Amino acid sequence: MTRTRTTRLRRPLLAGTTAVAAMAVTASLVAATAEPAKAATGPELSLIAATDSLTLTSWKEDPGVYLDLGTYLTADGRPLELKVTRKSYKDPVTITQTVYAGEKARAKTLPKGTVKDFSGLPGFAEITVTDKAGRKVLSRTEDFCPNNASGRVRPDAPATSKYPESCPTNPFTLGSVWGVEKGWAANTYGGSCTEPVALVAGTYTAKVGVAKKYRDLFGIANKPATVKVTVVERSYEDDQGAAGSVASRSATASEHAGHVAAHQAPDAHADHGPGHAPTPAQAAAPVTSGAGPSYNVGHGPLRAAPPALPWALKKKQAARSMPVGDKGGQTDGSRKALALQPLAKRPTGKASVPDVPKPDLRSLPAYGIVVTDGEKDIPGKDYLAFSANVWNAGPAQLVVDGFRSPGKAKMDAYQYFYDAKGKQVGYTPTGTMEWDPRPGHMHWHFTDFASYRLLKADQKEAVRSGKEAFCLANTDAIDYTVKNANWHPYNTDLSTACGEENSISVREVLDVGSGDTYSQDLPGQSFDITDVPNGTYYIQVLANPEKRLKETSLDNNSALRKIVLGGKPDARTVTVPAHDLVNAN
Numbered sequence: 137m138t139r140t141r142t143t144r145l146r147r148p149l150l151a152g153t154t155a156v157a158a159m160a161v162t163a164s165l166v167a168a169t170a171e172p173a174k175a176a177t178g179p180e181l182s183l184i185a186a187t188d189s190l191t192l193t194s195w196k197e198d199p200g201v202y203l204d205l206g207t208y209l210t211a212d213g214r215p216l217e218l219k220v221t222r223k224s225y226k227d228p229v230t231i232t233q234t235v236y237a238g239e240k241a242r243a244k245t246l247p248k249g250t251v252k253d254f255s256g257l258p259g260f261a262e263i264t265v266t267d268k269a270g271r272k273v274l275s276r277t278e279d280f281c282p283n284n285a286s287g288r289v290r291p292d293a294p295a296t297s298k299y300p301e302s303c304p305t306n307p308f309t310l311g312s313v314w315g316v317e318k319g320w321a322a323n324t325y326g327g328s329c330t331e332p333v334a335l336v337a338g339t340y341t342a343k344v345g346v347a348k349k350y351r352d353l354f355g356i357a358n359k360p361a362t363v364k365v366t367v368v369e370r371s372y373e374d375d376q377g378a379a380g381s382v383a384s385r386s387a388t389a390s391e392h393a394g395h396v397a398a399h400q401a402p403d404a405h406a407d408h409g410p411g412h413a414p415t416p417a418q419a420a421a422p423v424t425s426g427a428g429p430s431y432n433v434g435h436g437p438l439r440a441a442p443p444a445l446p447w448a449l450k451k452k453q454a455a456r457s458m459p460v461g462d463k464g465g466q467t468d469g470s471r472k473a474l475a476l477q478p479l480a481k482r483p484t485g486k487a488s489v490p491d492v493p494k495p496d497l498r499s500l501p502a503y504g505i506v507v508t509d510g511e512k513d514i515p516g517k518d519y520l521a522f523s524a525n526v527w528n529a530g531p532a533q534l535v536v537d538g539f540r541s542p543g544k545a546k547m548d549a550y551q552y553f554y555d556a557k558g559k560q561v562g563y564t565p566t567g568t569m570e571w572d573p574r575p576g577h578m579h580w581h582f583t584d585f586a587s588y589r590l591l592k593a594d595q596k597e598a599v600r601s602g603k604e605a606f607c608l609a610n611t612d613a614i615d616y617t618v619k620n621a622n623w624h625p626y627n628t629d630l631s632t633a634c635g636e637e638n639s640i641s642v643r644e645v646l647d648v649g650s651g652d653t654y655s656q657d658l659p660g661q662s663f664d665i666t667d668v669p670n671g672t673y674y675i676q677v678l679a680n681p682e683k684r685l686k687e688t689s690l691d692n693n694s695a696l697r698k699i700v701l702g703g704k705p706d707a708r709t710v711t712v713p714a715h716d717l718v719n720a721n
Contacts (some may be wrong), residue, residue: 209322
């Protein structure tokens with residue numbers, strides 16, 4: 137369990153089995169017509185280096201070198217495909233590999249303990265660094281996310297990768313899909329989840345290999361890659377006065393902040409593209425960015441997106457970061473994207489709720505739980521801050537459009553329904569959307585999407601959060617193994633998904649398999665516990681509290697997280713027991 141206390145909180149960073157009947161035939165007919173059994177095959181995996189020499193920078197003001205050595209795992213013949221799941225939070229994380237016998241695929245269960253969470257294969261890469269004299273100065277292992285920054289290694293490879301673009305690190309993730317597409321290569325660099333190393337300026341030799349257990353498991357040859365490394369030392373001050381120096385320094389500071397902060401990131405947030413209609417249910421993987429820019433955990437050398445955790449957990453890191461915020465079509469100064477487009481006009485005809493697949497909103501237990509005295513050190517006040525996620529287990533997207541009448545302050549909201557081919561077959565009114573002008577928001581919120589309550593030990597309400605209106609976005613990959621999960625959701629950027637002050641209409645979408653994390657940091661959103669006695673409580677995250685949204689089920693909308701409040705006035709503490717096997721505050 138974890139006991140956390142902080143004294144200042146800033147605004148959060150914002151990322152069936154089908155039965156088949158068989159006809160009986162005689163043994164002789166089977167023998168006469170049977171084809172030879174085809175052996176199960178997997179991908180041909182190799183470790184390669186993109187270059188045999190490179191230069192890395194060590195900044196005087198921020199010592200340490202990030203070992204992005206340009207080594208990649210390539211897949212040929214077949215893709216490397218892994219599914220990582222847990223049945224519940226009481227069960228350990230397990231992993232299976234998809235292998236093929238001809239064109240038929242089957243799941244091969246990998247040994248227990250192969251993975252411990254959803255962030256990647258632990259201890260995959262083995263790295264040694266020697267200096268010019270041949271002395272070993274570093275020996276370490278790094279985890280590997282197969283969904284890391286990747287690209288094609290031959291021209292006849294598939295133009296796009298069907299696999300997701302990051303490995304989720306939300307503590308309450310339920311299922312993930314990892315993969316290296318055939319003819320593609322994935323960077324083995326651990327990215328923002330690795331620590332920098334202290335190397336003085338000079339020349340080195342780095343050797344990167346694959347740990348024996350993975351070589352044996354996947355049939356990877358024992359051929360380490362060797363890279364000559366030149367480390368140069370630079371100073372921010374040396375750059376002053378040079379053209380673009382401010383931008384250069386800012387980018388570097390932001391990159392370091394991404395490296396540090398994303399180690400705790402629940403998931404990465406990638407750019408989204410335009411779209412006038414939801415992705416068809418069958419299209420699990422629309423066009424991916426491939427080797428282009430993305431902001432995923434482990435995608436070196438690109439910066440990772442900021443985690444959706446309270447600032448109170450990252451105070452020291454925040455001091456080094458760029459100013460952040462939802463403004464001008466961006467969330468952290470590094471990403472810009474077009475918004476998802478609503479229909480051109482309000483729906484016509486009679487509202488109806490057809491018998492077609494619908495979304496299933498589910499709440500995750502709260503996490504990132506801390507005690508704070510408010511955004512501006514409010515004297516005599518204690519607040520309980522936390523992060524909460526509501527996700528869509530499908531099998532259909534949640535699609536909500538808002539339409540504004542000229543001169544009106546609010547939009548009328550409608551939920552849309554689609555058949556299996558993506559054709560709109562119905563709609564129903566579902567409340568309103570309102571413009572939030574506060575710094576850190578400045579977008580349209582859909583009202584009554586979720587609510588948060590602090591419950592007493594007998595589960596009667598003690599405090600309610602004032603936060604109930606939301607801009608919907610796919611910030612976290614919660615379970616990409618559910619039916620119709622979209623591995624490449626569009627709207628992962630909070631600001632650009634939710635319109636501008638002068639918008640006439642807005643579309644907000646929560647894709648199947650993804651969830652939306654909000655950090656309840658500010659007074660009015662976090663729980664005011666100043667006058668709440670010490671003792672045992674539960675944080676309740678409740679999706680669709682007014683039951684306005686039409687869902688597959690309303691029986692799984694609530695999640696509870698046990699906490700214990702202690703301390704004394706103006707110095708309160710919170711102890712967060714493990715939630716089954718998930719020991720994350």
